[in-house]
Amino acid sequence: MELVVATSIGGLTAAGIYLILRLRAFPVILGVTLLSYATNVFVFASGRLAVGLPPVLTDDATAYTDPLPQALVLTAIVISFGMTAVLVLIALGAFLENGNDRVNVEDERAGEGDA
């Protein structure tokens, strides 16, 4: 299971970084999303992987799975979801204003007229 989790985090991160380095907004948004998925799984795994164990430590439990990373990742999911929504809106705004969805800022002089 460790191998599956580790390779999927690695694969998601690699795909995310590749897409972030693209020049257009849509792949970049997908890349940011993939990267945040990878991050969430990583944070989730930081409490060690455990199967079929209760999340809370009781006096008679011999083993448990750490509940804190699960709480952290819940926060992280909500935040990354909200941030992605903001990113989509800003990218949409930039697309509608500029007529293209390129991420790079053009040469200074090209944009002189609309400053």
Added chain:
Amino acid sequence: MNHWIIAPVVLPALLAPLIAYVMRYDITLQRVASITGAVLLCAIAFGLFMLSADGSVHVYRLGHWPAPFGIVLVLDRLSALLILLTSVLGLIVVIHSAASGWDQRGRHFHALMQFQLMGICGAFLTGDAFNLFVLFEILLIASYALTIHGGGKARLKAGLQYVIMNLAGSSLFLIALGTIYATTGTLNIADLSLKVREIPVEEAGLVRVAAMLLMIVFGVKAALFPVQFWLPGTYAMAPAPVAALFAIMTKVGAYAILRMHTIVFGPDAAPIGSLSQDWLMPAALITIAVGAIGVMGARRLMPLIAFSVLGSTATLMLAISGFSPHTTATALYYLVHSTFAAAAMFLIADLLLSRREGGDLLKAVPATVQNGFIAALFFAGAIAIAGMPPLSGFLGKLLVLDALRFADYAWLVWAVVLAGSLLTIVGFVRAGSVLFWKSTSAELMPPEEETPEEETPPANRIGPALAAPSVASLACLALLTVFAGPVMRHMESTAAQLYDPGDYVAAVLEDQHDTKKLKEEEH
């Protein structure tokens, strides 16, 4: 437990929704509420500053949960100083945005400004690494909206880049926190301070990775090479009052490095050693060079100021990279100076550019109204940010250079800082002479172009309310210069407290008799 400690977070958090929903159709009411809130924040911040001035560390336990498990807010000299700085800057910026009408060019400006202040104050107060991440996101999401306030092609495009850069940075932040939790089992800063020092040096690889990941994340915020690319574009395109407020945003990154890389990953922690210093100093030196070259190469005023802010922040990071109480004290002095100097330059640029034909392009155009007054302000601001006497920029740089006299590669540090200052001075001299001196002779040119701005009334003059914020920023710099002695003594004691984390750790982890008992919860 002193409930005033959480007031700098709660006050803007309560005020912002009120402004956004109750007062949304009445700009006057919004302005009154926003300025009142900023004044109250200043008063609270001053009270907290006096509270912490005696060197005591105050802890606020949210929900009365005991420390390594519950979230704590910690007020010490450093956080009190930065909250005071934030609140004063916030007041200046809010007044300027109301007086200049920037707050009417889009919606919800004042509400976003309050959320921004909430995030910044919270980041300075929190004693929990994950909570720091959450508050970073709060201040970032407000800053995304403020960056594109007013809209426009170029601004939206620059805002898009800023958002993407920071989202990638947030992912890195989470990865760093996951690594820290996996190796130490805690995210409380005081608890981390103990746990990191217990890790054997030969097993410290993951902690070192986490420390460097955190440095990259905070480096994105502080615009350090090689992750500084977002700053010139964002600051140049953002509305001027927002850019002035962002002067404190780079300092959030500097503060986080100061906090995490002294108390947790300090040079006295064996698993880390001098790792932070080894990477921070070269990055800061290269950033100073990038800033200076950018100032020389800029063809517009706003990018020029943005690059000078880059160099100024890098000088601050250079002072931090000394990682000793004395160098940190000079860094704190320079931090206060750098914040007000950057804010003053952006506000003055706004006064000029809103009256000038031809935008912020550095070319000769007819003189603006009150050319002399704006020129005088610009002159004072440029002196401050370039680091020339008599203002605090000179004192700050002198203190930093003096503190780094015995560092490794001191000759290189001196050469880079001095050459960078020279280039910055030349850049500002060139810009100032084009903007203010050449412009007067341009009136003699035949008016071949019919200026469409003819019908704008000559009442474009700068009233006292509009001039006050810029003058206040410069006045803060003057006060910082005049009272350099007392201020430096306070900075020395602030830095001493930072490098003696015993009090901080004890205040958070011990003395918890009034907290909830965990055993009772478990029956």
